[in-house]
Amino acid sequence: xxxxxxxxTDIPVRVKxxxxxxxxxxxxxxxxxxxxxxxxxLNNFGVNLTRLTPGAISALRHAHTKQDEFVYIxxxxxTLHTNDGATRLEPGMCAGFPAGAGxxxxxxxxxxxxxxxxxxxxxxxxxxxxxxxxxxxxxxxxGEWLFTHKDGTPYE
Amino acid sequence: xxxxxxxxTDIPVRVKxxxxxxxxxxxxxxxxxxxxxxxxxLNNFGVNLTRLTPGAISALRHAHTKQDEFVYIxxxxxTLHTNDGATRLEPGMCAGFPAGAGxxxxxxxxxxxxxxxxxxxxxxxxxxxxxxxxxxxxxxxxGEWLFTHKDGTPYE
Numbered sequence: 001x002x003x004x005x006x007x008x009t010d011i012p013v014r015v016k017x018x019x020x021x022x023x024x025x026x027x028x029x030x031x032x033x034x035x036x037x038x039x040x041x042l043n044n045f046g047v048n049l050t051r052l053t054p055g056a057i058s059a060l061r062h063a064h065t066k067q068d069e070f071v072y073i074x075x076x077x078x079t080l081h082t083n084d085g086a087t088r089l090e091p092g093m094c095a096g097f098p099a100g101a102g103x104x105x106x107x108x109x110x111x112x113x114x115x116x117x118x119x120x121x122x123x124x125x126x127x128x129x130x131x132x133x134x135x136x137x138x139x140x141x142x143g144e145w146l147f148t149h150k151d152g153t154p155y156e
Numbered sequence: 157x158x159x160x161x162x163x164x165t166d167i168p169v170r171v172k173x174x175x176x177x178x179x180x181x182x183x184x185x186x187x188x189x190x191x192x193x194x195x196x197x198l199n200n201f202g203v204n205l206t207r208l209t210p211g212a213i214s215a216l217r218h219a220h221t222k223q224d225e226f227v228y229i230x231x232x233x234x235t236l237h238t239n240d241g242a243t244r245l246e247p248g249m250c251a252g253f254p255a256g257a258g259x260x261x262x263x264x265x266x267x268x269x270x271x272x273x274x275x276x277x278x279x280x281x282x283x284x285x286x287x288x289x290x291x292x293x294x295x296x297x298x299g300e301w302l303f304t305h306k307d308g309t310p311y312e
Contacts, residue, residue: 042252098196
């Protein structure tokens with residue numbers, strides 16, 4: 001019954017916590033993603049229900065070249081970091097990041113309570129991601145992310 | 157400051173209440189859509205914060221051939237109608253409708269309180285929509301919906 005409605009929190013957490021290479025994958029500790037869109041068999045975009053425990057971050061701060069991204073805060077007060085600085089968010093707030101705009105973003109949970117939000121991103125072919133704060137770059141090849149140092153050398 | 161976060165309820169309601177021809181447009185009375193994704197300049201998918209006042213419906217029951225759709229209930233208890241029947245939803249519940257699956261869906265607000273939900277849909281080219289309960293069909297041409305009777309004759 002893939003088409004039935006379900007409580008979002010009943011959808012299992014993604015098995016692989018992070019696709020980043022180390023040392024970046026370990027920095028995603030405390031982040032849990034429930035792939036809501038995948039659960040229903042959606043292909044064109046992903047919708048994740050993501051939980052950040054205190055101290056966790058959503059991702060390395062990044063900007064996509066092809067993928068639009070959008071977040072909607074359901075619970076807790078994360079801090080949004082962009083090229084313009086930091087902003088404290090509240091439940092009911094949202095933010096969008098158009099592909100190619102170069103505004104690198106992530107969320108951090110700097111509070112003592114869990115943060116819960118919806119994140120949406122499409123799956124345009126030929127995407128790449130830039131990480132202004134880290135020695136990392138990523139290109140999508142055949143649906144898989146390929147991560148390298150900024151000089152193009154691979155991570156182990 | 158298109159890239160700033162904002163309270164979703166501060167994003168203006170869409171000016172045109174419905175793109176349906178009459179008599180269907182009038183059946184959308186009580187439905188208000190705030191185009192959150194468009195506000196931030198997203199192109200690849202739309203995210204709307206949609207309010208249904210008591211008695212209102214989300215859309216005519218429909219299925220897309222190319223567009224994936226997803227809803228997440230924020231407030232109130234709408235009824236989800238699909239090919240399989242009716243299901244009462246609650247805040248925190250979600251449902252997804254993969255393109256081409258043919259499961260025609262909509263929401264109705266059969267309660268005395270407002271319903272508020274997020275709806276997400278991509279913008280794949282060449283989409284069309286089927287309406288099993290109504291004498292209506294729709295094809296997307298150059299980004300605009302073209303509605304006809306099921307026999308192909310146009311609406312006025």
